[in-house]
Each structure stands twice: as C-alpha cells, then as structure tokens.
Amino acid sequence: MLYTMKALLKVAKANKFAVPAFNICSFDMLKAIMEEVEAQRAPVILEIHPDEIDYLGDPFVATVKEYALRSNVPVVIHMDHGGTIADVMRAIRNGYTSVMIDASLADYEDNVALTSQVVELAHQVGVSVEAELGTIGNNGGSYEGGSDTIIYTDPDQAVDFVNRTGIDTLAIAIGTAHGLYPKDVKPELNLPLLKELNKRIDIPFVLHGGSGNPDAEVSEAVKYGVGKVNLSSDLKSVFFNEIRRVLNENPDMYEPNQVYPTPNEKVKEVVRHKLHILNTIGKADLY
Numbered sequence: 001m002l003y004t005m006k007a008l009l010k011v012a013k014a015n016k017f018a019v020p021a022f023n024i025c026s027f028d029m030l031k032a033i034m035e036e037v038e039a040q041r042a043p044v045i046l047e048i049h050p051d052e053i054d055y056l057g058d059p060f061v062a063t064v065k066e067y068a069l070r071s072n073v074p075v076v077i078h079m080d081h082g083g084t085i086a087d088v089m090r091a092i093r094n095g096y097t098s099v100m101i102d103a104s105l106a107d108y109e110d111n112v113a114l115t116s117q118v119v120e121l122a123h124q125v126g127v128s129v130e131a132e133l134g135t136i137g138n139n140g141g142s143y144e145g146g147s148d149t150i151i152y153t154d155p156d157q158a159v160d161f162v163n164r165t166g167i168d169t170l171a172i173a174i175g176t177a178h179g180l181y182p183k184d185v186k187p188e189l190n191l192p193l194l195k196e197l198n199k200r201i202d203i204p205f206v207l208h209g210g211s212g213n214p215d216a217e218v219s220e221a222v223k224y225g226v227g228k229v230n231l232s233s234d235l236k237s238v239f240f241n242e243i244r245r246v247l248n249e250n251p252d253m254y255e256p257n258q259v260y261p262t263p264n265e266k267v268k269e270v271v272r273h274k275l276h277i278l279n280t281i282g283k284a285d286l287y
C-alpha cells in the first residue's frame with residue numbers, strides 16, 4: 001500500500017509510535033528492508049536522497065513503487081534533503097508521495113519562502129512536504145551534510161515556520177548528527193527542548209541523523225511527537241562491511257545469490273532492532 005507521509009504519520013502520532021525512514025541505495029537493500037518490515041507487520045518510509053537517485057537513475061523509483069503497491073504494509077516513498085525546486089519536481093514526476101525541502105542553512109526568511117513554494121506545488125498533487133529548522137550536525141562521511149555545530153531548533157521560530165509554510169512534518173535539531181559518531185563523541189538528545197516543541201506544535205517531528213543515538217533516548221523521543229526517524233549510516237555500514245567480509249573470504253565468489261544473502265541478513269537485523277526501538281512492530285494493522 002502506498003501512503004502519503006501525512007496519512008502515515010497521523011496514525012503514528014496518535015498511537016505513539018514512529019516509522020523508520022531507511023535510505024535505500026540498491027535493490028538488495030530495498031528487498032531486505034521490505035522483507036523484514038513485512039515479516040514484522042510494520043509500516044515503513046523508503047527514502048532516497050538526490051545523490052542516491054543520481055546514482056540509481058529514475059527507473060529505480062518505478063521498482064520501489066511497484067514494491068510498495070504489491071506490499072501489504074503501508075509504504076511512503078520520500079525524497080530526503082531536496083535542495084531545489086528541480087529536485088522536488090523530479091521526485092513528484094517519479095511518483096514519490098513525500099518530499100523534503102532543506103533550506104535550513106539559508107536565512108530564515110529564505111527558508112520560509114522556498115519551503116512555502118514547495119508546499120504550494122506539492123500539495124496540489126497530494127504530495128506531503130517535510131522541511132527543516134535549525135541545523136543537524138555532521139559527523140563527516142555522509143553526503144547529507146549538516147553543520148559542524150548543531151544549532152538547536154528555536155521553539156518560537158518553529159511555531160512561526162509551521163504556521164507560515166503549511167508543511168506536514170518538521171525536521172528538528174535536538175542533538176543528532178548525520179553519519180556515524182566518532183568513538184569519543186557521546187551523542188545526547190535535548191529532550192526538554194523536544195517536550196517544549198511538542199507542546200506548541202501539532203504536526204509530527206522528524207529526527208535526522210538517528211544512527212548511533214542511544215536507543216533509550218530515541219524511544220523516549222517517540223513519546224513526544226517524533227513520528228519519523230531517519231536511518232541511513234547504520235544500515236549501509238553493516239551491509240557494505242558484510243559484503244567486504246564475504247568477498248574477502250571467498251575470492252572466487254561472483255553469483256549475486258551467493259554474495260548478498262548474509263549482507264541482507266545484517267540489514268534485516270538492524271531493521272528489526274530499529275522497529276523495536278521505535279515501537280513500530282505490528283503497527284501495519286492500524287491502517
């Protein structure tokens with residue numbers, strides 16, 4: 001079943017669970033994620049970054065859409081970190097049901113203006129819009145970027161932003177960073193700030209850079225309005241590490257059905273764990 005983000009997260013917020021948004025960068029990752037969410041009866045957000053689609057090509061989205069339509073769990077196809085109107089139009093043409101426009105590094109008024117323009121375009125064709133306020137940190141290694149220091153989302157500005165733009169979901173900066181955290185960095189979420197935002201804003205929040213934050217903190221955040229958690233590095237790192245291991249240990253191996261099964265299993269393990277943390281298991285039955 002194919003859903004818009006708005007419809008998907010309305011149910012999530014009302015029932016205090018979040019839906020993981022997994023970046024898919026290959027067919028095998030798509031297959032592993034879908035097999036696991038179907039086994040766990042969990043809704044899912046399949047997320048593709050503009051750099052990922054530049055690599056995969058537009059026809060890949062047709063495959064993702066076909067997968068979603070044949071599935072018995074709710075699926076949203078979402079563009080992660082769109083930067084321009086061209087990114088948004090490409091995503092809409094390709095059949096995404098949700099887009100993110102990220103102008104968080106621009107001046108506030110410019111962010112409001114570009115985001116409003118995207119909402120105007122996307123809502124005409126029933127596509128949901130996510131935007132970002134404040135800046136998410138960057139641990140390096142991820143093309144999603146972010147700033148070197150995290151600038152927390154300001155609650156007054158967030159209320160103004162949501163009212164003026166008409167967005168469906170808001171990406172907030174409460175102490176997460178893109179990429180994998182260096183070993184000497186202890187990530188910590190600013191839960192008091194999240195509670196304040198949740199008191200004043202009705203639409204669901206999105207947590208970017210959700211890889212590597214302590215599980216208990218992420219589970220706690222789900223109770224205070226976080227409906228979507230972006231996960232990319234945690235999946236890609238286990239997938240490619242396992243491919244590396246399999247090929248190094250089996251230099252003569254070349255058949256995909258021999259190379260990919262254990263990397264896919266590693267992805268499934270992470271998917272299962274994240275669904276558990278976000279309280280998403282079995283929630284497909286609420287749709």
Ligand SMILES: [Zn+2]
Nearest residue numbers: 144208209230
């Ligand atoms: Zn992000």
